[in-house]
Amino acid sequence: MPRTTKRDRYHHGDLRAALIDTAMELIAEQGVQGFSLAEASRRLGVAVSAPYRHFADREELLLAVxxxxxxxxxxxxxxxxxxxxxxxxxxxxxxxxxxxxxxxxxxxxxxxxxxxxxxxxxxxxxxxxxxxxxxxxxxxxxxxxxxxxxxxxxxxxxxxxxxxxxxxxxxxxxxxxxxxxxxxxxxxxxxxxxxxxxxxx
CATH class of the missing domain: 1.10.357.10 (Tetracycline Repressor, domain 2)
Structure with missing residues (x-):
């Protein structure tokens, strides 16, 4: 069975969860200062505006983390x-x-x-x-x-x-x-x- 990626999850309508997972990855790699909504969007391969459907700003996503x-x-x-x-x-x-x-x-x-x-x-x-x-x-x-x-x-x-x-x-x-x-x-x-x-x- 093919492995489900965060991008697959996004395309199945679970962008919010995929963003949280990606934020956790970025924080683990770069620290909280290296994290941004734009970088999370790039890693997921979605438009930079897409996260704003679920989070008002970076701080709200960090709260979810x-x-x-x-x-x-x-x-x-x-x-x-x-x-x-x-x-x-x-x-x-x-x-x-x-x-x-x-x-x-x-x-x-x-x-x-x-x-x-x-x-x-x-x-x-x-x-x-x-x-x-x-x-x-x-x-x-x-x-x-x-x-x-x-x-x-x-x-x-x-x-x-x-x-x-x-x-x-x-x-x-x-x-x-x-x-x-x-x-x-x-x-x-x-x-x-x-x-x-x-x-x-």
Whole structure:
């Protein structure tokens, strides 16, 4: 069976999805600064006016990329096999976050760095399962105290993000061994935060 390309998808009426895929490719290759609607159009072989049927401007397409990034983050977190306890579930979120950052580095830096989509309704919906994992585990570990739960969730998110950033800076070395080290240390730091959660609120 012939392989379906993004251009084929466009000709079958799925230009919006093809543009998101192409934007992700361009960001991965050139960074967010190297991305433009015109370049995405050229790569797809469509008129430069075609993207405007689906996106008002470059920023709107970048938001759609952010939503896709949220979906990939959910998939990475879901793939982490945590145990049944709230401690293990929260640690699994931290591990998944670091693995997502390692696998999708350019997108991570573009979306979760200088132009975070957090707060945008579409992104919030896409990332809802991760938010629920933080919330549910945090509430279970806080004895139902929302202030402690929020403080713990924020601390774990900052820890996971920090380990991802240090991984990108080369602080853990290179290759898969570096990823494993960053994931392991993020998990250990998360366990430490859980143990000292009463001091966070």
């Amino acid at each position: 952010g939503v896709r990034a949220g979906e990939l983050l959910v998939a990475a977190v879901t793939a982490e096999r945590g145990g049944d306890s709230p401690e293990e579930r929260l640690v699994a979120v931290a591990r998944g976050y670091v693995r997502f950052a390692a696998k999708h580095r350019t997108m991570f830096e573009a979306v979760f760095g200088t132009r975070t989509p957090v707060g945008e309704p579409e992104f919030e919906r896409a990332a809802q399962p991760v938010k629920e994992a933080f919330h549910d585990a945090g509430m279970a570990l806080s004895g139902g105290d929302p202030a402690v739960a929020e403080a713990l969730g924020t601390a774990v998110a900052a820890t996971a993000h920090g380990h991802a950033a240090l991984l990108h800076l080369g602080m853990f070395g290179q290759g898969e061994e570096a990823v494993d080290t960053a994931v392991r240390r993020a998990a250990a730091a998360t366990f430490a935060l859980i143990a000292g959660r009463s001091a966070l609120a």
